[in-house]
Amino acid sequence: xxxxxQKRIRNRVWAWIVTAGLTIGSLAGCGSQTVExxxxxxxxxxxxxxxxxxxxxxxxxxxxxxxxxxxxxQIHVVLEKKSDLTEALKMVGNDPKAAPDMYFFAHDKIxxxxxxxxxxxxxxxxxxxxxxxxxxNTIEAATYKGTxxxxxxYYETLLFMYNRLYMKDEEVPATxxxxxxxxxxxxxxxxxxxxxxxxxxxxxAGWINGxxxxxxxxxxxxxxxxxxxxxxxxxxxxFVDLMPGETEYATVxxxxxxxxxxxxxxxxxxxxxxxxxxxxxxxxxxxxIDETGKPxxxxxxxxGAQVLKNAAENKKDAVEQVLRVLMxxxxxxxxxxxxxxxxxxxxxYSYEEVSGDEVVMAMKETAENAVPMPNLPEMDVMWTxxxxxxxxxxxxxNDVAESAEKAQKEALQLIESMK
Amino acid sequence: MARMKNAHGNRQQNKKRRETLFAxxxxxxxxxxxxxxxxxPILYTGYISMTNMNIYHWNNYEFIGLxxxxxxxxxxxxxFLTALFVTILWTVVNMVLQLVIxxxxxTLLNVKGLRLRNVYRTLLIFPWAMPGYVxxxxxxxxxxxxxxxxxxxxxxxxxxxxxxxxxSDVIAFISCTTVNLWLALPFMITIIDGAxxxxxxxxxxxxxxxxxxxxxxTRYITVPMIRPIIAPSVxxxxxxxxxxxxxxxxxxxxxxxKTGANIHTILTYAYEKAFITNNYGxxxxxxxxxxxxxxxxxxxxxxxKEERR
Numbered sequence: 001x002x003x004x005x006q007k008r009i010r011n012r013v014w015a016w017i018v019t020a021g022l023t024i025g026s027l028a029g030c031g032s033q034t035v036e037x038x039x040x041x042x043x044x045x046x047x048x049x050x051x052x053x054x055x056x057x058x059x060x061x062x063x064x065x066x067x068x069x070x071x072x073x074q075i076h077v078v079l080e081k082k083s084d085l086t087e088a089l090k091m092v093g094n095d096p097k098a099a100p101d102m103y104f105f106a107h108d109k110i111x112x113x114x115x116x117x118x119x120x121x122x123x124x125x126x127x128x129x130x131x132x133x134x135x136x137n138t139i140e141a142a143t144y145k146g147t148x149x150x151x152x153x154y155y156e157t158l159l160f161m162y163n164r165l166y167m168k169d170e171e172v173p174a175t176x177x178x179x180x181x182x183x184x185x186x187x188x189x190x191x192x193x194x195x196x197x198x199x200x201x202x203x204x205a206g207w208i209n210g211x212x213x214x215x216x217x218x219x220x221x222x223x224x225x226x227x228x229x230x231x232x233x234x235x236x237x238x239f240v241d242l243m244p245g246e247t248e249y250a251t252v253x254x255x256x257x258x259x260x261x262x263x264x265x266x267x268x269x270x271x272x273x274x275x276x277x278x279x280x281x282x283x284x285x286x287x288x289i290d291e292t293g294k295p296x297x298x299x300x301x302x303x304g305a306q307v308l309k310n311a312a313e314n315k316k317d318a319v320e321q322v323l324r325v326l327m328x329x330x331x332x333x334x335x336x337x338x339x340x341x342x343x344x345x346x347x348x349y350s351y352e353e354v355s356g357d358e359v360v361m362a363m364k365e366t367a368e369n370a371v372p373m374p375n376l377p378e379m380d381v382m383w384t385x386x387x388x389x390x391x392x393x394x395x396x397x398n399d400v401a402e403s404a405e406k407a408q409k410e411a412l413q414l415i416e417s418m419k
Numbered sequence: 420m421a422r423m424k425n426a427h428g429n430r431q432q433n434k435k436r437r438e439t440l441f442a443x444x445x446x447x448x449x450x451x452x453x454x455x456x457x458x459x460p461i462l463y464t465g466y467i468s469m470t471n472m473n474i475y476h477w478n479n480y481e482f483i484g485l486x487x488x489x490x491x492x493x494x495x496x497x498x499f500l501t502a503l504f505v506t507i508l509w510t511v512v513n514m515v516l517q518l519v520i521x522x523x524x525x526t527l528l529n530v531k532g533l534r535l536r537n538v539y540r541t542l543l544i545f546p547w548a549m550p551g552y553v554x555x556x557x558x559x560x561x562x563x564x565x566x567x568x569x570x571x572x573x574x575x576x577x578x579x580x581x582x583x584x585x586x587s588d589v590i591a592f593i594s595c596t597t598v599n600l601w602l603a604l605p606f607m608i609t610i611i612d613g614a615x616x617x618x619x620x621x622x623x624x625x626x627x628x629x630x631x632x633x634x635x636x637t638r639y640i641t642v643p644m645i646r647p648i649i650a651p652s653v654x655x656x657x658x659x660x661x662x663x664x665x666x667x668x669x670x671x672x673x674x675x676x677k678t679g680a681n682i683h684t685i686l687t688y689a690y691e692k693a694f695i696t697n698n699y700g701x702x703x704x705x706x707x708x709x710x711x712x713x714x715x716x717x718x719x720x721x722x723x724k725e726e727r728r
Contacts, residue, residue, distance in 0.1 A: 116477040248676030395679030
């Protein structure tokens with residue numbers, strides 16, 4: 001009887017311990033940690049780790065890793081690929097324990113992060129006069145409300161590409177009407193004269209900009225119901241009628257890659273894939289829009305390094321050294337050779353390795369007319385609204401003026417809701 | 420005697436109180452977890468919904484009372500009512516089809532003398548084992564794509580015109596329903612299959628002796644017997660279907676690959692009208708309002724269930 005009682009008490013004590021342990025364990029993560037991130041990253045003998053988030057392809061990261069190796073052992077640079085980089089930064093950008101020190105991304109998110117207060121101006125680390133060595137439009141793209149938040153590395157624009165098996169060099173359309181005639185003649189039997197992601201704002205913006213319209217201007221105002229934008233949409237529609245119903249990346253690029261589409265407007269990232277498939281791909285200037293006399297003017301995306309405020313405050317010297325590596329001409333040249341990236345530094349174009357590259361030079365030519373993607377926070381809602389407008393007009397066949405009016409109203413409402 | 424009775428009563432009460440205390444103590448870890456995982460996010464969302472937290476006030480957000488709710492009510496416009504109607508239609512159509520098809524499939528799996536029964540069960544569970552995101556995109560590109568999709572390849576072989584399966588509202592609704600059924604049926608078949616196996620065979624034997632037909636056996640024996648077993652799963656699936664987002668969004672609304680169909684459930688509608696604004700206060704207010712709607716829906720459904728009992 002005594003033994004039984006003792007056993008019961010022992011079991012009860014164990015049960016209390018386990019229950020208390022589980023309860024404390026559940027709450028353990030809620031406590032605040034006081035360990036300083038800098039203490040974690042700065043090793044005992046002055047070595048510093050710089051973590052950089054990015055979403056780049058392997059060819060680009062390999063070049064960067066090689067170049068950053070020269071900073072070892074004092075500075076160890078870790079390149080971390082993040083598929084949800086933009087959302088992750090919103091969540092942890094302010095938390096030195098979870099946030100990176102820098103990130104590589106296109107310039108269009110600068111406004112969002114600058115407003116959130118997580119970015120450091122690049123000019124706090126690199127003197128402004130040293131940025132004169134960069135192409136004007138790349139610095140313009142990197143600037144938000146008068147402050148430069150990005151060190152540009154390279155830029156991308158869409159390119160007019162054609163399959164030489166079907167479209168001879170002399171057949172390449174110089175104007176949009178020539179392109180239309182070519183499409184009429186060659187779109188049949190499962191083949192398309194020309195395809196593009198016609199209802200995706202990033203692609204359709206080239207037509208809108210070419211007409212003098214815009215999706216969002218520098219003041220953060222949407223321009224979806226401007227006469228120029230509506231004209232562009234109406235004119236573009238006749239081309240869309242000769243393209244497939246789908247607008248997404250996979251369908252459009254597969255059609256071109258498989259030789260079912262003779263020409264396309266696509267990003268430079270498509271070129272290695274189509275070349276691998278054995279296609280003799282040609283690159284030409286954007287056709288001039290007959291109605292306006294101006295070429296199709298696509299968006300330009302500037303890829304570069306952004307520094308987070310915490311890193312700029314706690315690891316300024318190390319961050320500066322990392323940025324100075326990226327400012328070397330040799331990085332721009334290596335990236336151009338490895339992945340067809342068009343360097344943002346003017347001086348890189350004086351090297352044969354860059355000026356002799358057909359893709360890079362085509363991008364430079366297109367960039368002269370290209371429009372930097374707006375980097376304002378308002379652009380976050382404009383992608384969705386513009387996408388809805390393009391779908392309404394191109395795929396649902398709705399009236400241009402009515403759809404544009406509705407989209408403009410929605411855009412204004414959403415922009416208001418952001419504040 | 421009375422004093423002894425009182426003392427005994429007090430002892431009983433104390434014992435009961437102690438047992439209750441112990442019961443709560445043993446449940447404490449689970450209660451803490453539920454509090455952290457379920458209750459806290461709801462309360463926190465409620466708190467955020469009363470602040471002006473957005474990208475312009477990321478660190479310095481302030482309490483603004485019910486301002487966001489005032490703005491959120493603007494989202495509940497005609498478009499929202501249409502989305503609500505579509506959501507209800509979507510839930511009803513999907514649940515009816517799921518139950519009917521799953522019942523038929525489960526009944527077939529329980530046919531006496533069926534060979535390779537376990538192979539069929541494994542094959543039928545397969546879609547459930549695949550990540551939903553992958554299945555949806557496979558359907559979108561592999562089946563529905565107008566250029567390369569299997570359905571149009573068959574149509575062309577049969578001498579018919581290719582169809583844009585996600586291009587307009589009605590056909591896109593049917594296509595989305597098909598994908599949702601593909602994703603949801605394995606779960607329902609498994610539940611009904613298990614429930615059917617739990618029904619005592621002797622009921623059927625008696626019914627057969629009484630000359631009951633298959634339809635009568637199903638109506639008077641199978642359905643009443645399996646109803647209480649499958650009820651919780653049906654409830655859960657109804658809620659999952661009601662708050663469906665990924666099937667409709669990924670098939671028809673994804674930015675960069677919209678298809679021209681304009682079907683919205685309340686969640687896809689709220690996403691396009693609020694969540695893309697980066698205004699966390701405003702989006703939280705909409706989430707709380709939708710949560711309230713689901714709560715009412717849940718109370719109404721539970722109330723009806725109680726009445727039936």
